[in-house]
Amino acid sequence: SNVVSSHTYFKIHEGKLDEVKAHLTAVVAKVKKEDACLESNFTLQSDELFCREGCLGAAGAIAHLENVSPELDQLFALVEIIRIEVHGPSEELAKLKEPFAELNPTWWEYQTGIAS
Numbered sequence: 001s002n003v004v005s006s007h008t009y010f011k012i013h014e015g016k017l018d019e020v021k022a023h024l025t026a027v028v029a030k031v032k033k034e035d036a037c038l039e040s041n042f043t044l045q046s047d048e049l050f051c052r053e054g055c056l057g058a059a060g061a062i063a064h065l066e067n068v069s070p071e072l073d074q075l076f077a078l079v080e081i082i083r084i085e086v087h088g089p090s091e092e093l094a095k096l097k098e099p100f101a102e103l104n105p106t107w108w109e110y111q112t113g114i115a116s
Helices: 017-031 057-076 090-096
Strands: 003-012 037-045 048-056 079-088 106-109
Touching: 003 057, 003 090, 017 037, 017 057, 048 057, 057 079, 057 090, 079 090, 090 106
Parallel strands: 079 106
Antiparallel strands: 003 048, 003 079, 037 048
């Protein structure tokens, strides 16, 4: 499988929860139009927001990042990034190191598992 997933943890700025929730609807609506994005999910625990996304390969992940860049800029004004993890096959991760460098993620290389 060449699926690349990102796992991002955010701390929501005080008093911004309602704005963040409203903004997520716009993000998901835009992502729904992407052919190479397999999943995009947001979950909430108190004042922490978690985003899990899966894309077909590095090309899909790069296209996704470009597609939602304006929405991410708006979201980043409402939250602080706690950490970002990017998971996938080493060949795909290597293609993402430069385009994702500004986000400073940790890189997790796929070892084994069940994938369809």
